[in-house]
Amino acid sequence: MKRVKRVLALLAAFALVLAMAVPAWAEGNTGSITVQGAVNGESYSIYKIFDVTGYDMTTKPHKITYKVTDSWASFFEKGNPGADYVTLDSKNQISGTTLDSSTAPEFAAAAITWAKDSTHNIKATESKTANEGGVTFTGVTNGYYLVDTSLGALCSLDNVTGNTATISEKNKVPSVEKKVKNGDNYDSSNSAKIGDTVEYKTTIMINGSVEKVVLHDKMDAGLTFNETSVKVKVDGADVAKDNYTLKKPGTESSDSCTFEIEFKDNYIAGLAAGTQIEVTYSATLNKNAVIDTTGNKNDTWLKYGNSGSVTSETTTYSYSFDLVKTDSDGTLLAGAKFKLYADKNCTKEIKLVADGDNVYRVATTGETAVESIETNATSALTIKGLKGTTTYYLKEIEAPKGYNELENAFEFTIGSANISSNLSATNNKWVEETSTGIHITNNAGTTLPSTGGMGTTVFYVVGGGLMAVAVVLLVTKKRMENKR
Known part of the structure; x- marks a missing residue:
């Protein structure tokens, strides 16, 4: 008898350890199970492992007698997981147990694994989906229950003996x-x-x-x-x-x-x-x-x-910039050819491909890049697909006819936004302090004097005239001599 009391006391203590609130015991054949902190939208299931065949709540520890339910009997048969924790007598009542607060989690994990194996044909006593108010199982017959959640981890085990058993969802969402x-x-x-x-x-x-x-x-x-x-x-x-x-x-x-x-x-x-x-x-x-x-x-x-x-x-x-190429008066220039580089020494070229009218983008692996980008006299050029907060270099490899080629690569930085032009608002002309974009200016060339210039021509004309006069004088002199 003492051994039975010890076993029952251990089970009762185990239930109270796992439950977050101490159950309020009351006489009756049914009670309820409330899961505090139930996660909205997740399902909760209760499994009745033992029937409570009798209990006395007037003593401490409480006296409760259990009998395994038919569907769980095989779990406690020799060689199966439950037998490591609970021994049953010939009437399937608890006759011995090794359960305490340290082994209870292992027992619970083994029980839920057993229940979820379809070959054991164990059905949940009841399942519900939690809402924002939590979840409560009512009209629960007296017994010892395993409570599981679709989150995947055991909530708790507890006794229902005409009382409201309140347990807490111990799982936190990932x-x-x-x-x-x-x-x-x-x-x-x-x-x-x-x-x-x-x-x-x-x-x-x-x-x-x-x-x-x-x-x-x-x-x-x-x-x-x-x-x-x-x-x-x-x-x-x-x-x-x-x-x-x-x-x-x-x-x-x-x-x-x-x-x-x-x-x-x-x-x-x-x-x-x-x-x-x-x-x-x-x-x-x-x-x-x-x-x-x-x-x-x-x-x-x-x-x-x-x-x-x-x-x-x-x-x-990823970002873009608009290239605006003009003369010193702000007029758009055609025929300037550029290459884009990632370094000041212009050794790391960023290959580009045409991507529409007056639009270029960074080439991908396998694409055939253009040799250079060329400006026109009607719009800016857009170059897109570039990293922000980065400095780039435009090198002019050919200047428009009649204009000087730039001595050095043009350096500029793209921040955290596109650098767009507004030529349409300025009639396709660059206006200082008003226009936007990457602006590069070319200066017109200067014509120098050459040996075929006007200075030499004057001498030719004067010299020719003097020779003609000399010929006329010579002819006149000859005629006069012949008359004599």
């Missing part, structure tokens, strides 16, 4: 934060040149055991995912690939995304609360990049449980 590399740091946004590699880092915070954890990532059309770049780490060490499944474009789930990573439930369950999973990967800014305005988005959302989801987003910007 979080996700996405950053993009900006210089030496990771930030919420950056800028890049078409063809540049854009590096991302997504951090998943696991705040407790959850199920169905899937990381989704969707890139705008201006970003091309580098499929071999994905790395998954915890504390700087690679996560074994059998702990997750990487679904690349064309193999992802029904969610429209660029790629997704589906983590195995048993891997997540083994992580301590507060563990950070770091996922790094990259993309290339391509020719479809959005220039300035909204930028190029990369969205991440983390799904978990039944319907939980948290999101994070980064933006990569």
Whole structure:
């Protein structure tokens, strides 16, 4: 008898340890279970492991007698997980137990794993979806219950003996934060040149055991995912690939995304609360990049449980500039040819391709670049797909006819916005302190005297005249001599 009392006392103590609130015991055959802090949209299930066949709440510790339910009897058979914690007599009543506050979590985990194995044919006593007000199971018959949630981790175990059992949702939802590399740091946004590699880092915070954890990532059309770049780490060490499944474009789930990573439930369950999973990967800014305005988005959302989801987003910007080529009077000049460089010595050329009337963009790998860009007399030239907060150099390789070629490359900086011209507002003429754009001026050449100039011609004319006079005089003299 003493042994039975000890067993019952241990079970009662175990229930009170796991419950966040001490149950209010009352006479009756039914009670209720309330889950405080239930997550809206997640489902909660209760499993009745033992029937309560009798109880006495007037003594301490309380006296409760249990009998295993038919569906759970095999769980406690020799060789099965429950037998490591509870021994049943011939009438399926508890005759011995090793359960205490230290072994209770193991028992609960084993029980829920057993229940979710379809071969054991264990059905939840009742399931409900939580709303903003939480979740409560009413009309619950007396028994010892396991409470589980679709978040994936056990909530608690508790007794219902005509009372209201109140337990707390101990699980906290995971979080996700996405950053993009900006210089030496990771930030919420950056800028890049078409063809540049854009590096991302997504951090998943696991705040407790959850199920169905899937990381989704969707890139705008201006970003091309580098499929071999994905790395998954915890504390700087690679996560074994059998702990997750990487679904690349064309193999992802029904969610429209660029790629997704589906983590195995048993891997997540083994992580301590507060563990950070770091996922790094990259993309290339391509020719479809959005220039300035909204930028190029990369969205991440983390799904978990039944319907939980948290999101994070980064933006990569790319910029353009308008080249305005004029003479010293501000009139547009045609025929000036330029190349664009990333360095002052003009050794790192940025290759460009035509992308419409008077528009050029940075060339991508495999594209045939133009030899140079050439100005016209009717509009500015637009060059797009460049990284912001960066200095560039325009080198004139051929000046308009009649104009001097620039001695040095023209240096300019793009900040965090496009550098656009407003020639349409100034009748296609550059007006100082009014016009905008990258303005480059050419000066007209000067004509110098040459040996075929007017000075020599005068001497030729005068000399010719004098020779003619001399001939006339000579002829006249001869005639006069002949008459004599």
